[in-house]
Amino acid sequence: MARRPRPVVLKAGCKRTGGSWHSAYDNVVVTDTARLDVDHFVPLVEVYDSEQAPWSAARREAYANDQAPPDTLIAVSAASNRSKSDKDPAEWLPSDGSYHCTYAATWVGTKLRWDLAVDENERQALLGLAEDCPTTTVVYEPAP
Template identity: 90%
Template structure:
């Protein structure tokens, strides 16, 4: 499930009943010991095709800042894409994950054998 490439694409996809743009998988900024400038760069990242994904407002509220161990969209057909996006964001920003998150992602990866993680390290 892990891979890397500098390829850039933009996609608009709806993963819920209504189009609602939300920052791609939120990873709490508190876990990263970053400068204010780095936090702002993360929060305003427009260089990744996965910065915003379309989900319903209800899904966005239920997700909050939960990781894949705590929350996944009810639409199972999107789980592989979501996991790849999550991992790509973690790799892009060099963010760590906890053991529960790791185990959840490994479990998802078992069903996502054709999914590739695409990311470009953040500047």
């Protein structure tokens, strides 16, 4: 049975008094915000390494705060985010194998959205994941 997060409940001053978040990387439900991180799906270091031409400070800020696609910034358990760190799919995949296809599609969609390059190891890892995910579709809209 899938574990579903509970709606977040706020009281005066935006203090959280209840609710939960589903961490897709490790299939964990987190109720303690101290055990939750908001992750850049494609880490900032990876973005800087993947720029096809140097970005302006404004473009870097736009990426860092991009909330248009739902997964560019994703709430995950702190443990899974620390495990991922600044690694690409050649170096790290979520511990929840059922999320690998979504992870790969979101990674590729984010790279395409922001016109980011992939290195050869990353490309090979993504091609291997694509072979395991024949019905997964990459969806993206170019960044403004």
